[in-house]
Amino acid sequence: MQNNSSKRREKRRKRKMGEKQPSKWKEILLKILYWVGEILTVFIAGLSVLLALSVRWMFATWTNLSMDELVYHLTAPLDGTNTDMIWDYVRVCAVPTILVIFFLILILIAWRKKEKVHLFRGIINLVALVGIIVMLGYTWTELGVGDYLKDQNTESKFIEDEYVDPTDVEVVFPEQKRNLIYIFLESMETTYSDVDDGGAFDENVIPELTEIAQTNEDFSGADPKLNGGYSLAGTTWTMGAMFAQTSGLPLNISISANDMDTQDSFFPGVTTLGDILSDAGYTQTLLIGSEAQFGGRKLYFQEHGNYEMEDYSYAIENGLIPSDYKVWWGYEDQKLFEFAKEKLLQLSQGDEPFNLTMLTVDTHFEDGYVCEQCPTEYDTQYSNVMACSSRQVGEFLKWIQQQDFYENTTIVISGDHPTMDSDYCAEIDQEGNYDRRVFTAYINAAAYAQDQQERTYSTFDNFPTTLAALGVQIDGDRLGLGTNLFSGTKTLLEEFGNSKVNAELKKKSEFIEKLSAMDKTNDALLIREGKMNGADADIDMTHVAEGYIPVAVTNVSDSIVNNLQGLVLTVWTEDGQADVTWYELNPDEEGNYAGVIDLSRFNYKPGTYYVNVRAVEQSKREYDINCMEINVP
Structure with missing residues (x-):
């Protein structure tokens, strides 16, 4: 009886003091915050360990690592990387980090009902954050990040002033x-x-x-x-x-201008x-x-x-x-x-x-x-x-x-x-x-x-x-x-000194970034690489029933005419070009070419025919300048 009276008095006292019993939603919120805290502790601790091991591995693997090199490889595709190096990183950095996270989770689970778990979690977070700050500071100093950022925000005209564009220079090859x-x-x-x-x-x-x-x-x-x-x-x-x-140039440009994972060209403005x-x-x-x-x-x-x-x-x-x-x-x-x-x-x-x-x-x-x-x-x-x-x-x-x-x-x-x-x-x-x-x-x-x-x-x-x-x-x-070292002309190092040239190369150069984006590639190169047609081709299908197909080639690119010996057609119908046949094209006075595909050479076979107009240069080099597919009924 006395106990019940005491409980009632306690309830009245709490109501008078404005105290409320914890609600169900408040208990859920407290649990969520608890687990968020646990997850953050594990994440911060794991990040600290991984960062410390990664920094140690990076500087042990790459001596004298430069910031421009790191920036380049962070944006370059990983295809072809030495798998031994990747596995070494996994062994030295990833595996120990996973083990630390695993044991930390076990400790937090085992101590979750103990009062000291909050103190333990606080100490872990403090140590981890200090470790992250120390590692970031060490990396910042060793890589010279501060100097790199300063250089990237300091414009230099050195490369622009000293660069000699090969397209502006007469380059003469020997006869042989x-x-x-x-x-x-x-x-x-x-x-x-x-x-x-x-x-x-x-x-x-x-x-x-x-x-x-x-x-x-x-x-x-x-x-x-x-x-x-x-x-x-x-x-x-x-x-x-x-x-x-x-190329005679440094590969030293900003991350945005050097996004190797998405770009489909590599300094197209450079010769x-x-x-x-x-x-x-x-x-x-x-x-x-x-x-x-x-x-x-x-x-x-x-x-x-x-x-x-x-x-x-x-x-x-x-x-x-x-x-x-x-x-x-x-x-x-x-x-x-x-x-x-x-x-x-x-x-x-x-x-x-x-x-x-x-x-x-x-x-x-x-x-x-x-x-x-x-x-x-x-x-x-x-x-x-x-x-x-x-x-x-x-x-x-x-x-x-x-x-x-x-x-x-x-x-x-x-x-x-x-x-x-x-x-x-x-x-x-x-x-x-x-x-x-x-x-x-x-x-x-x-x-x-x-x-x-x-x-x-x-x-x-x-x-x-x-x-x-x-x-x-x-x-x-x-x-x-x-x-040209065979000449008596001074090199940049002989003229300006190593320290001066190196210092200027590290600075931001809007000129070299323009070269990395400028498309100055000549048409002849694009044609040889199959990136553009070097001529127009017209196929006349009105004579198929008579057993032949006239072909007219016009608008041959000026960029390839000077070295051109002639044009030929290569025609085939099967995979692997087992029945490939060559036809010479005859030029006229206006620089156009004409020829005929003789279907009897293919036994009048119906289906898809592959027709390529092929340039033959005076040096005997050959390459396609127009590729087509036609359907012979």
Whole structure:
């Protein structure tokens, strides 16, 4: 009785004090807030762990990572990325993060009814937030994000002022055009040679390459020590390096202007080495042991020079390697050089000059790929891989020199960029008394260096120098931001100094962003690449019953007329062109062409006929300028 009275008094006291019993909706809201708090705790803690591990992995994997390189790869497609690297990230970063999240959830569930769970959750949130702030600050400092953002908001006219547009320069090829073999060596530096030969190591791990540079041209003048090109801002990763050496420009533009996932062109406003050689009638091939899509390489080389892509996927599709074969980034350099020999023998049988551009991959960071040919004479794996690459290049060069086509062939061997291996050159960087440069050698060039002094140059200078090595005369000896090193003209580094040029390249350039969007591609190139018709074609179907079909070709593009020998028709009805038939087209005085498809050649077969108008240039190169399908009843 007393207890009931006490309860009634307590209820009256609460009503007098204005207290209310918790409602059902309030209890639901409190539960929702509780679980939201739990989820946020897990999310923040997981994000903190993942960020910390990712930052640690990123800087351990990419030494001297630059902000422009990171921006480029964040916007470039991931197709062709080395799966070993992806799995390494999963193992080092993703898996530990998942485990931490799992154990944190178990702890929160086990302590959910304990009073101290709120204190524990608060401590976790505080530590996680502090960790995120610390990691972001560390990343900001190490990548130089502040300087990058400052540069991106500081306009520089340097590139615009110094850029020489190849379309404004007279470029004259010799009467007999020379073949070109251009070998990009992944991460190859002069650094790996010994001190006496111009490197920074006690022991020379690239003896064959050292000898190649010393007995050919690396623009070291009378000094036997190796000389190489500086890799400046916007050129320190593979696509940036290949772009720089073939266009004379840095790949250094904003994220919005470099959205590789959606763009269907790659600097269409720029004229490159591939464009110039294509216009001169060269057959061009890009041979690489990885996926050409990675980093936009396929897009760039197909758009600028209509290169044939012979990459990892090509090797599988054509039975060069088993369909399930995959090592490192695709297939190893041992196979690359064997495929290159076969390709060169094939190209040398053609009537057109050729450009075979290659990219090795075994020396990619971290520590490189060990193939069955790699030696074990050095203490580190990367040294053994570098030595293996040097020996393979040396043997490949000797093979080329034994071939009939060598006499009329120039070879360029160039490192793409300094290595990004995390520790291989760490001591050299710490000492700070050696300038790291990419390996460079010009072999069997049709030019001689006018200046016998050691040249100070960058990889931009490879662009005009490669053409000069082919015997091409360049008015003014400048293309892009590059200088023909065979001439006596000063390079930008010799004129302004390394620090000045590098600082200007890092700044925002509205000029280069305009080049990245400007469509200045000439019609002849677009026609050869099948992106536009080079002529109009009219099919007269009124004579089908009589067994023939007249064809009239008009409005042949002026951009291809000067090099045109004639037009032909290719006609077929079956897959695989098993019954393909060729017909010559006859020109008239007005530059139009006419011909007749003889249906008796196809036994008057009804159905779909494929009719292509094909241009034949004076160099014997052929390509379609109009493609049609007609239905024969």
